[in-house]
Structures are given as C-alpha cells and as structure tokens.
Amino acid sequence: MSDNDHILHIGRISGSRLHLQTMLDQVVESAEKQLGADACALLLLDESKQTLTLKSSHGLWRSAVDAVRLPRGKGVSWRIVREKRPAALARAKDDPDFHFVPESGEESYTSMLGVPIIEEDECIGVIYVQSKKETRYSDEDISRLEKISRQVAGAIKAAWDMDRIKEKARVYTKLNGSSRLINATNDIEEIVRITANVASELIGAKVKAVWVADIDEKLKVKHFSESGSDPELLRPVCETVVTLATVSRETVNVADISADTRFEGLDIIAAVSVVCCPMIFEEQVVGAIVLADRITESPNYFVAFTSEEIHILAAIAQTAAQAVDRARTHQQLEEALEKNEQNVRELSILFQLSMAMRRTLNLEDLLRVILSCVTVGRGLGFNRAILFLVDESAGLLRGMIGMGPDSAEHAGRIWNDLEEQPPEDLVPWLLDHDIFEVKNSQFNRLARSLKFPVAGADIGAIISKVIGQKVAVNIEGAGDLEQSDMELLSAIGCERFAMAPLVVRDTALGAILVDNLYNSNPISGADMELLTRFAAPAAWAIENMKLFEKWVAESEERLDLEKQMVRVERMSTLGEVYAELAHELKNPLVSIGGFARRLISTSKSDKTSLKYASIIAGEVDRLETLLRNVLDLSKDVSIKRQENDLNFVVRDAVDFYSRILSGHGIKTHMDLDPDIDKVLIDAAWIKQVVINLILNAMEAMSCERHQALRNLSFTTQSRGSGVTLRISDTGGGIADEDFHKIFNPFFTTKSQGTGLGLSLCKKMVQLHHGSIEIDNKLGHGVTFTINLPGAPGISS
Amino acid sequence: MNKKRILIVDDEENIRLLYSEELKDAGYEVDMAKDAKEAQKKIDIQKPDLITLDIRMPGIDGIEFLRRFREHDKTTPVVLCTAYSDYKQDFRIWASEAYVVKSSNLEPLKNTIREVLEKSARQSEPE
Numbered sequence: 001m002s003d004n005d006h007i008l009h010i011g012r013i014s015g016s017r018l019h020l021q022t023m024l025d026q027v028v029e030s031a032e033k034q035l036g037a038d039a040c041a042l043l044l045l046d047e048s049k050q051t052l053t054l055k056s057s058h059g060l061w062r063s064a065v066d067a068v069r070l071p072r073g074k075g076v077s078w079r080i081v082r083e084k085r086p087a088a089l090a091r092a093k094d095d096p097d098f099h100f101v102p103e104s105g106e107e108s109y110t111s112m113l114g115v116p117i118i119e120e121d122e123c124i125g126v127i128y129v130q131s132k133k134e135t136r137y138s139d140e141d142i143s144r145l146e147k148i149s150r151q152v153a154g155a156i157k158a159a160w161d162m163d164r165i166k167e168k169a170r171v172y173t174k175l176n177g178s179s180r181l182i183n184a185t186n187d188i189e190e191i192v193r194i195t196a197n198v199a200s201e202l203i204g205a206k207v208k209a210v211w212v213a214d215i216d217e218k219l220k221v222k223h224f225s226e227s228g229s230d231p232e233l234l235r236p237v238c239e240t241v242v243t244l245a246t247v248s249r250e251t252v253n254v255a256d257i258s259a260d261t262r263f264e265g266l267d268i269i270a271a272v273s274v275v276c277c278p279m280i281f282e283e284q285v286v287g288a289i290v291l292a293d294r295i296t297e298s299p300n301y302f303v304a305f306t307s308e309e310i311h312i313l314a315a316i317a318q319t320a321a322q323a324v325d326r327a328r329t330h331q332q333l334e335e336a337l338e339k340n341e342q343n344v345r346e347l348s349i350l351f352q353l354s355m356a357m358r359r360t361l362n363l364e365d366l367l368r369v370i371l372s373c374v375t376v377g378r379g380l381g382f383n384r385a386i387l388f389l390v391d392e393s394a395g396l397l398r399g400m401i402g403m404g405p406d407s408a409e410h411a412g413r414i415w416n417d418l419e420e421q422p423p424e425d426l427v428p429w430l431l432d433h434d435i436f437e438v439k440n441s442q443f444n445r446l447a448r449s450l451k452f453p454v455a456g457a458d459i460g461a462i463i464s465k466v467i468g469q470k471v472a473v474n475i476e477g478a479g480d481l482e483q484s485d486m487e488l489l490s491a492i493g494c495e496r497f498a499m500a501p502l503v504v505r506d507t508a509l510g511a512i513l514v515d516n517l518y519n520s521n522p523i524s525g526a527d528m529e530l531l532t533r534f535a536a537p538a539a540w541a542i543e544n545m546k547l548f549e550k551w552v553a554e555s556e557e558r559l560d561l562e563k564q565m566v567r568v569e570r571m572s573t574l575g576e577v578y579a580e581l582a583h584e585l586k587n588p589l590v591s592i593g594g595f596a597r598r599l600i601s602t603s604k605s606d607k608t609s610l611k612y613a614s615i616i617a618g619e620v621d622r623l624e625t626l627l628r629n630v631l632d633l634s635k636d637v638s639i640k641r642q643e644n645d646l647n648f649v650v651r652d653a654v655d656f657y658s659r660i661l662s663g664h665g666i667k668t669h670m671d672l673d674p675d676i677d678k679v680l681i682d683a684a685w686i687k688q689v690v691i692n693l694i695l696n697a698m699e700a701m702s703c704e705r706h707q708a709l710r711n712l713s714f715t716t717q718s719r720g721s722g723v724t725l726r727i728s729d730t731g732g733g734i735a736d737e738d739f740h741k742i743f744n745p746f747f748t749t750k751s752q753g754t755g756l757g758l759s760l761c762k763k764m765v766q767l768h769h770g771s772i773e774i775d776n777k778l779g780h781g782v783t784f785t786i787n788l789p790g791a792p793g794i795s796s
Numbered sequence: 797m798n799k800k801r802i803l804i805v806d807d808e809e810n811i812r813l814l815y816s817e818e819l820k821d822a823g824y825e826v827d828m829a830k831d832a833k834e835a836q837k838k839i840d841i842q843k844p845d846l847i848t849l850d851i852r853m854p855g856i857d858g859i860e861f862l863r864r865f866r867e868h869d870k871t872t873p874v875v876l877c878t879a880y881s882d883y884k885q886d887f888r889i890w891a892s893e894a895y896v897v898k899s900s901n902l903e904p905l906k907n908t909i910r911e912v913l914e915k916s917a918r919q920s921e922p923e
Binding site: 582586587589594595596598617621624 | 808810811814817818821879898899900901902
C-alpha cells in the first residue's frame with residue numbers, strides 16, 4: 001500500500017462515522033505499518049490539559065489504554081505538546097526527558113518518533129511510533145507521521161464535535177424535560193428539588209445548592225447538598241458567591257476560590273471551583289443556583305466549570321426563575337383567594353346574623369347571637385365580649401350581656417367541645433346552643449352589672465371616644481388608658497381590649513367590647529377592621545329588634561284593644577237589645593217620675609211622704625240621665641253650659657251616694673272652698689263625671705285588702721282662671737300595665753260594666769275645655785284632678 | 797174661651813194617664829188613643845186642636861202616622877214625643893210642629909204645647 005493509499009485510508013477512516021475509538025485504533029495500526037515501526041501509540045490531553053492519556057496503541061499492552069496517564073511534566077510526550085514539534089529519538093533512553101512508562105511494555109523499543117496532534121493551533125495530543133532496532137527517522141518519516149497526525153486531528157475534532165452535539169442534544173432534552181417538570185408544579189419546594197436534580201445530572205459537582213427569595217425578597221437557602229466527609233464544608237463559599245451573583249445580577253464563575261481575593265478569610269485550603277447563576281425574572285432576582293467543586297475525570301486536578309456548563313446552568317436558572325415567579329404568583333393568587341374566602345366568611349357571618357335576626361324574636365336572643373358571632377372561632381374569634389347599650393333616660397352605658405369563659409379551664413373545655421362538633425350552619429346552631437352558658441356565667445353577671453356615664457364630667461375617655469365620637473378604639477396596654485378609664489379597666493380586668501361603637505343613623509346606640517384574655521393574642525388591625533365591619537349590621541339588627549319589640553308591644557296593646565272591640569261589637573249587638581230595653585225602661589221611668597212629681601205638686605200629704613216622693617223623682621232623674629248617657633256616648637253630645645257653683649254640683653252628687661258610701665264603710669271628707677268662683681258648666685254632665693269617679697273609687701275600695709282604710713275626699717278650690725276639683729281615694733292605685741289604658745273607651749278592670757265611665761268623664765271634661773289628670777300612687781290610691789276653666793265675666 | 801182639645805196618642809197606658817192628668821190640670825180637654833188606628837178614628841169623630849204623638853208604637857209608628865195625617869190635614873199642630881233624641885236627624889219629623897224628648901218632668905212638654913197652640917192661634921187669627 002502506498003503512502004497515498006494509506007493516507008487515503010486514514011482519511012476514509014476518519015471521515016467515516018465510526019466510533020472515535022475504532023477510528024483511533026485503525027489510525028494507530030495504519031501509522032505503524034506506514035512507517036514500518038513496531039509499535040504506535042496515541043495519547044490525548046484530557047479536558048484539564050494536565051494529563052496525557054493513552055487512548056490507543058498498537059504494539060503496546062492492551063491494558064495500557066486509558067490506564068497510562070502522564071501528568072504534565074518533563075517527559076518527551078509533554079515536550080512535544082509544549083513545543084508542538086516532532087521528536088525523533090534514535091535511542092530514546094539517551095534523551096534526558098525520556099523515561100519508560102512501566103505499565104505500557106515499551107521497554108523493548110529503542111527508537112521513537114513522536115509528533116504533536118494539532119487542531120486549530122492547539123496541541124490536543126501526541127502520536128508516536130516506536131521501533132525495536134535503532135532507527136534514524138528521516139524527514140520523510142516525520143512528514144508522513146505529521147500528515148497522519150493532521151488527519152487524525154481532524155477526525156478527533158469531528159468526533160468531539162459529534163460528541164458535543166450529542167451531549168448538547170442530551171442536555172437540551174434533559175433541560176426540556178426538566179423545564180416541563182418544573183412548570184408542572186406550583187410548589188416552590190418541588191421546583192427547587194427538580195432544579196437541583198437537573199443541574200447535578202447535567203453538570204457534575206460535589207455541591208449543589210439553590211437559594212430562593214422569600215416574600216420579604218431576602219434570599220434563603222432552600223436546597224443544599226454536598227458530598228464528602230463534611231457536608232457543610234463549602235457552605236460559606238456558596239453563600240459568598242450567591243451574594244456576589246445576586247448583587248452583580250450576573251453569573252459568577254470562579255475557577256479556583258483559593259486564588260480569588262473575594263473568598264479570602266473563608267479558611268478553604270483546597271482549590272475549589274464554584275459557579276453561581278442568579279435566577280432573574282423580569283429584572284427581579286428570585287433566587288440563585290450554585291454548583292461547587294466540579295467533578296473531573298482526573299481526580300488529582302481540579303477543573304473550572306466550562307462555558308458550556310455555565311450556559312446550561314444559566315438555562316436551568318432561567319427556567320427555575322420563571323417557575324418560581326409563576327409559583328409565587330399562584331401563591332399570591334391562593335392567598336387572595338383565601339382572603340376572598342375570609343371575606344366570604346365575613347359576609348356569611350353577616351348574612352347569618354341577619355337570618356338570626358329574623359329568627360330571633362327577642363332582643364336578648366339577638367344580643368346573645370351577636371356576641372356568639374364575636375366570640376366563636378369560626379366567627380370573629382375573640383376570647384370574651386361584652387355588649388353595651390345606651391340607656392338614654394338614665395344617661396348610662398349599660399352592660400347587657402357578657403360572653404366568654406369564666407376561667408382558662410372553662411375556655412379550654414368550651415373550645416374543645418366546639419372542635420368536636422363544628423357547626424355547619426353557625427348562627428342557627430348558636431341560637432339553639434348557649435355555648436357559654438350565659439345564664440349561669442359569672443362573666444355575664446359581671447357584664448350586666450356594668451354601667452358607665454355617657455355624658456357629664458364623670459365620662460371615661462374611652463367611652464367618650466366610642467360613644468361620643470363613635471370611633472372604635474384598640475387599647476394595647478395600660479399606657480393607652482387614662483385615669484378616667486380605670487373603672488372600666490378594673491371591671492374587665494384586662495389591659496388589652498378593643499371597643500367598637502354600634503352606630504345607627506349617626507347615633508351610637510351601644511358598643512361591643514372584646515378582649516383576648518385567655519390566649520393573649522394581640523388584637524390586630526385586621527381584627528379591628530372586622531369588628532367595626534361587623535358592628536354596623538349588628539347595630540342595625542339591634543335597632544330593628546328594638547323597633548320590632550316596640551311594635552310587638554304596641555300590637556299586643558292593639559290586640560288587647562281588639563279583644564275589647566270584639567266585646568264592644570258583641571255589646572253593640574246587645575246594644576240594640578239594650579236600646580230597645582232602654583226605650584222600654586224609659587216609659588215606666590217617665591211614669592214613675594211623672595207621678596212622683598204629681599204627688600209632690602198635688603198631694604197634701606205629710607212632709608215625710610213628700611220627701612220620699614222627691615227621692616223617687618230625683619232618682620228617676622238620675623236613671624234617665626244614665627240611660628241617655630249610655631245611648632248618647634257615641635254621638636256628639638251637646639252640653640248646655642250655665643253659671644253654676646261647682647261645690648253645689650259636688651255636694652249634690654255626694655249626697656246621692658252618701659248612704660251607699662257609708663254602707664261600704666267609706667268615709668267621705670269634703671274640703672270645699674267656700675269662696676269658689678262660679679263656672680260655666682253643664683251641671684248634669686259634671687255631676688255625672690263626679691258620680692262616675694265616686695263609683696270608680698267605691699269599686700276600688702270595696703275589695704277586702706283595703707278594709708282598714710277607706711277614705712274618699714273631695715277638694716275644690718279656685719285656681720287662677722278656673723276651678724279645681726280633686727277626688728282622692730285609698731283604693732290601692734291602678735296597676736302599671738293598666739294605667740295608660742284607663743281612658744280608653746271600653747277599658748275596664750271590672751268584671752261588669754261597659755268601661756265607659758272614665759272615657760266619658762274625659763270626654764265631658766274636654767267638652768268643657770277642661771282637663772282631667774290622674775296621680776296614681778300604687779299601693780295607696782288614686783287622685784283625680786279636674787280642672788275647669790272659668791268663664792270671662794263671671795270670675796271674681 | 798173654649799178649652800183646647802188635645803189628642804194623646806201613646807201605646808203606653810200609664811203615659812196616657814200621666815199626660816192626661818197633667819194636661820187636664822193645665823186646663824186642656826184631653827182625648828186618648830192607644831195606636832194609630834184608634835187615633836185616626838178619634839180624629840174622624842172630632843178633630844183635636846193638637847196631637848201629642850209617640851213615635852215608637854206597635855203597628856203604624858208615629859212618623860208614618862204623621863205622614864198620612866199630613867196628606868189631608870196641613871194645619872193641626874202635632875207634637876212628637878220620643879224616649880230619646882235619636883230622631884232629631886230624621887227629616888220626616890219636620891212635618892211636626894215640635895219635638896219633645898220624653899221625661900218624667902212634664903214641664904218641657906206642657907211648655908211646648910202652650911207655645912205651639914199660641915202660635916197656631918196667632919196664625920188662624922186673620923181668618
């Protein structure tokens with residue numbers, strides 16, 4: 001085979017897509033033959049450029065391949081590499097640089113010719129041939145081997161390129177896969193774990209670490225793994241490089257920290273390589289990846305991370321940065337959702353409160369539900385709460401209800417019970433469950449005993465602020481309190497509390513006081529916000545409930561009245577019968593009275609008979625008036641006012657009843673002003689008024705309780721422009737619940753009677769432009785005061 | 797001067813007696829009827845100078861009797877008597893000369909009768 005044939009052969013070999021090793025083996029064999037040598041070897045520099053490794057040989061021991069490693073040094077091979085020049089040694093052992101490599105089996109060779117393998121001006125290895133018999137290599141031999149070397153250099157380069165492309169493909173496949181993995185999760189921990197894994201799979205390093213910025217934007221180590229005896233040895237190095245990279249916002253690659261002043265003082269003796277890529281997303285540093293102590297093929301030498309590796313790491317950092325940002329956005333979204341859920345929960349509390357308001361039928365229940373909402377964990381979650389309402393008439397802020405455990409032990413028991421059976425529908429549950437056993441609670445008793453002035457000099461600063469200015473206050477300690485608040489403080493016994501006004505239509509109708517006595521949780525701004533927000537609808541609920549209760553009370557009264565009306569209706573049906581009866585009564589009365597009068601006017605009989613006849617006539621008169629009154633009540637009554645002496649009218653009425661009164665054991669006292677002014681009155685009507693009042697008093701004093709004291713006194717006197725009549729009894733007074741109804745038509749406490757008496761009295765007095773007043777002394781008696789106006793021209 | 801003749805129409809016997817005694821004492825001639833039917837008979841026999849008429853009566857009541865009576869007698873004065881003032885608003889009673897609420901005190905009735913008769917006498921003077 002000619003040289004050209006050989007060279008062509010080698011060119012074919014190296015151009016073929018054979019595996020690099022096969023190619024090298026063929027080249028070595030071919031070169032040996034071409035040069036007529038006994039052996040041929042090829043050594044390549046490894047990536048650290050510190051070692052020459054035997055990659056292929058022909059004629060040397062097979063075991064030497066990859067085992068023979070020549071550290072940078074004085075040997076002939078290294079000289080060739082250094083000088084990039086051939087070395088032709090007829091007697092190799094005469095060369096001072098030459099020494100046998102014992103494991104290669106080369107001691108049997110005498111001569112050697114070596115040439116550098118140069119690729120792009122850089123020596124990447126050495127190829128040499130050896131001969132047993134001493135050989136002087138000609139220039140032609142040298143040039144032939146150099147040609148082979150150039151060919152093989154191209155082939156190695158091509159193979160390396162191929163390897164590199166394959167490696168890149170592997171890396172990008174890996175990166176792509178990991179990027180998909182990273183993007184599949186929103187868990188930052190998971191992102192960190194995948195990032196560290198992919199980095200260590202693609203780039204060999206003993207230390208892999210990932211830092212991620214927290215919400216406060218401070219970087220914190222999320223992953224750190226170091227192989228070696230001391231798993232934390234290089235941590236300070238990583239920390240330093242992370243600082244450098246995140247400050248500069250660029251990748252920091254340090255080949256050997258021991259030669260870098262930025263790492264001084266870290267007490268690292270060994271040469272260590274380190275690289276750090278900041279994770280930057282939209283100009284924000286969200287983290288950093290660190291690799292340190294690169295793993296090399298030649299354990300004795302350290303190698304810096306290659307630019308290729310740095311690119312890969314940068315790509316990983318980029319992907320991780322995006323993922324972290326996305327995860328964080330997601331986290332924020334979730335927090336927002338949670339916040340939203342919080343809002344929904346608040347709304348739900350408010351909604352349920354309004355539902356509860358509809359379900360509760362009394363203020364007490366409502367207040368209990370409100371405070372339950374304030375205290376249970378699923379509500380506002382305060383430990384204790386007191387609800388105050390303003391008592392306007394007394395000018396006081398009164399504690400209405402207190403809710404909270406009586407002791408820490410009680411608190412624990414209640415909250416444990418709640419954990420065991422968490423209510424689905426909070427408010428209805430609260431309505432049915434008195435969780436704090438309010439009725440028996442000491443705290444409630446304490447709360448209900450509290451009262452503070454809401455006006456005047458004694459008002460406390462806090463109460464003034466809450467009720468007067470309608471501002472919520474958060475007392476974070478005794479320092480926030482003034483002397484005037486000490487009473488409040490000593491009452492509740494907790495220095496940290498909050499108080500929010502219950503405001504309706506710009507008026508504070510009360511306040512809610514809360515504290516966290518048992519778990520000592522500080523009351524946050526958010527708590528205050530929630531409390532104030534809750535107070536608004538609670539206040540309206542209370543206001544509505546108050547109106548509702550008032551309405552109910554009025555309705556009850558109306559209902560009462562309705563009952564009366566039903567009775568009246570029944571009576572009016574009866575009334576027709578009565579009217580009929582009254583007509584029938586009228587005629588006999590006319591006859592009785594008429595004939596009695598005839599007796600008086602015609603009879604010559606004795607005085608006694610005349611007196612009896614007058615009594616008959618008088619009584620018939622009264623009966624006729626009574627009949628007329630009953631039938632006239634609903635009609636417009638006309639009165640005929642004439643100048644009259646009130647004393648006379650009163651005496652007339654009392655005389656009628658003097659025997660009946662004394663028969664009931666009632667003593668009458670008359671204190672009539674002898675100089676009383678004359679008044680313009682319808683004497684018959686006013687007499688009827690007096691009679692009605694006498695009948696009422698008699699009825700009141702006839703029950704057994706008032707056996708001992710039965711006094712009925714009549715007082716008249718002139719009063720400025722009119723006269724006054726007072727009628728006082730000792731009948732025990734009128735019960736409170738009946739008192740305001742006594743002037744209602746048809747209201748009566750009597751088992752019999754129409755209830756017309758007092759209303760008729762009132763109507764009559766009003767027709768006289770007078771007034772009637774009652775002084776009711778429960779347990780003693782009633783005094784009716786009738787004021788009748790004087791008439792111009794007749795007053796003295 | 798002839799005594800004026802008064803016809804008392806009332807279903808109540810005692811009232812008729814009371815009225816007749818009082819009015820006789822007051823100087824009138826008195827005739828009595830217990831219902832509208834009897835009253836009409838008495839009127840047909842001898843026309844009275846004045847009629848006192850109870851409103852509430854069994855059969856034809858006072859108001860109806862008055863309406864029928866006025867159809868052929870526009871002048872004879874009629875004093876309506878009733879137990880209560882219920883009828884004051886009833887325009888049909890306007891056909892009567894006066895309206896008196898019954899009472900055991902007969903002075904108002906006697907005064908009214910006197911006034912009505914005096915008035916009636918004045919009106920018939922020119923004839």
